[in-house]
Amino acid sequence: MIALPEQKKDGKNNETGKIVIDRYKCAYCAACIAVCKYDANVLIETFVYIDEEKCTLCKACVRACPMQAIEIIETES
């Protein structure tokens, strides 16, 4: 069986942290945007903007990124 992360009431899972993009690695291809179910990111030409309010830390973008430019960093909760 696959263990799913516990869901908080607001749909976010229990992880704390935030998505960051390494601008030096990013090739602004938008693969991360294609897989985001929460409309939490947008490509502004060569810049990926992330809406932290909408982001659920589901990591779909982390996995889809061809350049491995995206990671979740820990933040104080």
Add this chain to the structure above:
Amino acid sequence: MQDYDYDVIIVGAGPGGSMAAKTAAEAGLDVLLIEKRQEIGAPVRCAEGVSREVLEEFFEIEKSWIAKEVVGAIIYSPDGTQIKMTAKMAGNEVGFVLERKIFDRALARMAARAGADVLVKTTATSMKRSENGVEVELRRMGERFSMKSKLVIGADGVESRVGKWAGIDTTVKIGEIESCVQYLMTGIEFDADYTHFWLGNRYAPGGYIWLFPKGENTANVGIGVLPTKTKKGPKSHLDKFIEERYPEGEIIEVVAGGVPVTGPIETAVADNVMLVGDAARHADPMTGGGIANAIKGGYFAGKVAKEAIDANDFSKEFLRRYDEMWKNDFGETLRRNKIIQKKMLKMDDETINKLMKSISGYDLEQISFRRLMIEMIKKNPRLLWDLRDLFF
């Protein structure tokens, strides 16, 4: 009285969007084509292979578009077994290797020449329906404004927003996107008359490695992997391959991209809206090739736009004729190739070796893809039994 700025606003000036703009403008419609990048055709997110027939069907081909013409494809299994296919049977992605930076601009120029207005460095930020029309919010070099049209064609790529705004289900799950990296390499040795494909988990889990010639010693060398099949990401797989095979080469360009491999979607239309190309998930789920279907889809959408304007009917029901057109043309191939792709995802490298060996003796100059698959199914009935209905 209704005031419209345009009959059609087309979002995205790749081959699909420019083709739609060209077709609609040639039919006499008022067309606005917008592109969020500051340059049309760059950065490329593509291996640049396209079939000769499709290009010839739609255009007077100019030499400058074509980086290299090839006669076929060579496929390598994990153990090195080779199969040589002619361009005709290898299908949509073989024939020409384009120079997309030139080709995309040429297409946009054709659209402009036909009368379309073109705005680059212009992003559609939202869209809402108004009475019998659509209002698109645009942002151009910091300036915000809105334009009203009867129709919107979303040719806005794998990351399509237009589809989402219109409520068309274009969800790409993490197991339905090929995560791709490509290098334009120079100073390497290969048979420049063929495109080359390496299959197997050894090379590219859930995808393949390709080499598309762009000249005698220069080629697009790239990889697509499924994120659900590997944790390492495409770049490290590709780097390993290059280190083994083309260590002498120099990389003169890095390309990245995500290719949707969902198979055909139920519908690519909503009220006032049609989707084209990657936005409509029209890339081939087996090969990842998308240019040919984007051109066709753009043409169909442009034609249907004209019909809709003539009929003054922009409803989903009317626009369904666009669905019918693309489904009749390549919908069945998308469906079939999605089934083959799913089947291939289940195969380990041993199985791929075995299948490739079983057909390596055939004269592939003479045989069609369907015939080849039938032979392969006959020789490996237990492995491929569930594919039989697709080809017999």
